[in-house]
Amino acid sequence: MSTLSRRNFVAALGAGAATVWLTAEARDLLAAGKRAAVAAQAQAPFKILTADQAADLDAAASRIVPSDGTPGAHEANVVRFIDESLAGFGKDQRDDVNKLVAELRRLAGERHKGAKSFAALTPGDQDAVIATMEKTKGSHFGLLRAVTVTGMFANPEYGGNANKNGWKLLGFDDHFSWAAPFGWYDRNV
């Protein structure tokens, strides 16, 4: 792998939590048949997250990649990816994700007296909470961003990137083969 770009994107997060997430113990999800099944489960109950936790994470991921005209983290089903990972290769991160949700709720309460969930805030208040997290050392902003990015862009078999919404956003696709011209510059030499 390109050590530099790899190192760089991990460094770019500025948070150790995400690195742990990404290098977490691996086997389970690859085990037989599981991957194909996951994609079909958009409506199924969550395995690890409670419905309230899922709602808060969905709302928070949607501030990282909003659904502003084109599909965002919500349409990519990032929250399903989080749940599936916590049930499988990311099971060591359950505690961190619980803490992330707790932080979102605490900050929601501080922002809006009486608010019990992050999801209940207006988008504007939600953004203010995320902005606070981004600025605060030791917050779970890095983890929130890491799970959102990974859930947006990992293969759909992991439960996120639904309808390849993440890849469509980038303009990426996984084809078996490509042929020249590959881009504008080799087409217009």
Next chain:
Amino acid sequence: MSDHTHPPLTPLQTTTVKYKPEDEVDFVVVGSGAAGGVVAKELSTAGFRVVVLEQGPWRTERDFVHDELAVFDRSLLTNDYSKSPNTFRKTEKEKAKVQPAVAYGRGVGGTSVHFSANFWRFREIDFNEASRKGTLAGTGFADWPITYQELEPYYTKVDWEVGVAGAPGPFDPPRSRPYPMPPHPPKSTGVLLERGAKKLGWTAFPAPMAIVSKQYDGRSACAQCGFCLGFGCEVRAKSSSLVTTIPKAVATKRCEVRPNSYVRKVETDTRGRVTGVKYFDATKKEIYQRAKAVVVCANGAETPRLLLNSKSNLFPNGLANSSGVVGKYLMFNGAGNAMGQFEHEVNGFKGIVATRVVWDLYELDPKLGLVGGGGFDYRFDVTPIGFGFGGLPPDAPKWGSAYKRELQKQYNRTIVAYGHTSSLPVATNSISLDPEVKDDWGLPVIRMTYQDHPQDLKLYKYFADRSKQLLEASGAVHAWALPTDSQEFSVHLLGTCRMGNDPKTSVVDKNNRAHDVKNLFVVDGSSLVTSGRGQPTMTIQALAFRAADQIVGFAKRHEI
């Protein structure tokens, strides 16, 4: 993995001969990677009975998936840190911490399976730079005991045996035979590199790649799928040992490749001769395979570890280590990179990694006061998840609509200018045995001690600035240099059993034979004396062909 099924390929030859552990075979080869494949093929073709012991599984194309998460973050094809951790420290004064430090392919074919196949030859200067430019106090910067001319026939052999695509250019090192096939078509990255190079008065020309550009030796041409760096090739176009040398070794019916066989010790007798190896099979049962000679091809990280783990009464500091330099002089190659965004679509994610290279800075103007040199390519080796994390400039928004807009706009317009460089051999940079941490088999793990030499850090910075300059010359709308901190992780693992004429300062002689043990050979990235300018594997394989020639000669003349 998502939208395609695997092409129907006729299975390649699998093992046709079986030896018993108590059979004393002619050679045991430890590791089946870039070098191990060559050695196995050459020795078995010459008529010898060979057992290749490979710790990882024997995969086929069907096991390869386009899955960024599994491959990069969950060690699908590589050494698994959960079973075999590494430890790392910057200096010998520190206690090493558990953290990933090396990544290599663990399976038949080794790291050649998922490498990106940039296949530069070294040049004359890489073999004699120390005497031509002067060595450097505090380093082990030295000349090789062989020259480019001695190795040239073997470079050519690699070209034709495994399949290398390219075109000779004004800067291509001298060659005795043309490339066996034409270069790959330029991608937009290549066209832009040509443009930038021209503006700076440099020349870009076709990148030599170990990827076949047309049908070759029964293998199909590259499908330009784009999942090359880090992934296994599903069409056998990448010239890995898995699809080149290993099937040929097996076809001799004299070579048995035994996967899932993790060698823990090279055994010696009271006369100090190697008698075979002890390894764990898939069930962790220990087996002793006898052999007349052993060739260790386990790479620049695992080879020194195995030799150090093979200590005995006769070899208290580790096998073949009377010099004390086993594990020392670890080199990586450096990098000075930049990223740039362009006006139109580049689509760097399609196709092979690099199609054009620039070698004008292979040797630098002495006025700069820098040691070494390098070469450039343009690539986009940032897969989707990676791009989401760090594909945008450092000051770009990290979340929200503005972040999303930038992701959408820039993914297809971004290029990494990669400045590949030399790095110096420094004795304190090393692979040693961690005194505390053990792997799942109870063996001490790799402890890496590494800090880039200050001269190298200057070199990387120089190349990062030139990379940025190149991107701007190519017309980038925005370009930024990437940081060049001291490295703590590598996939180029070199120099840890260095080659030399003096048994006091090197581990193997010019024929890759251990100075201390007549029937032990070390053939892989660990024997490199200098790092070259970035792509070591062509040289590792050329050395392997050369060593195999020598070993065959010794064996036939009963000189082992």
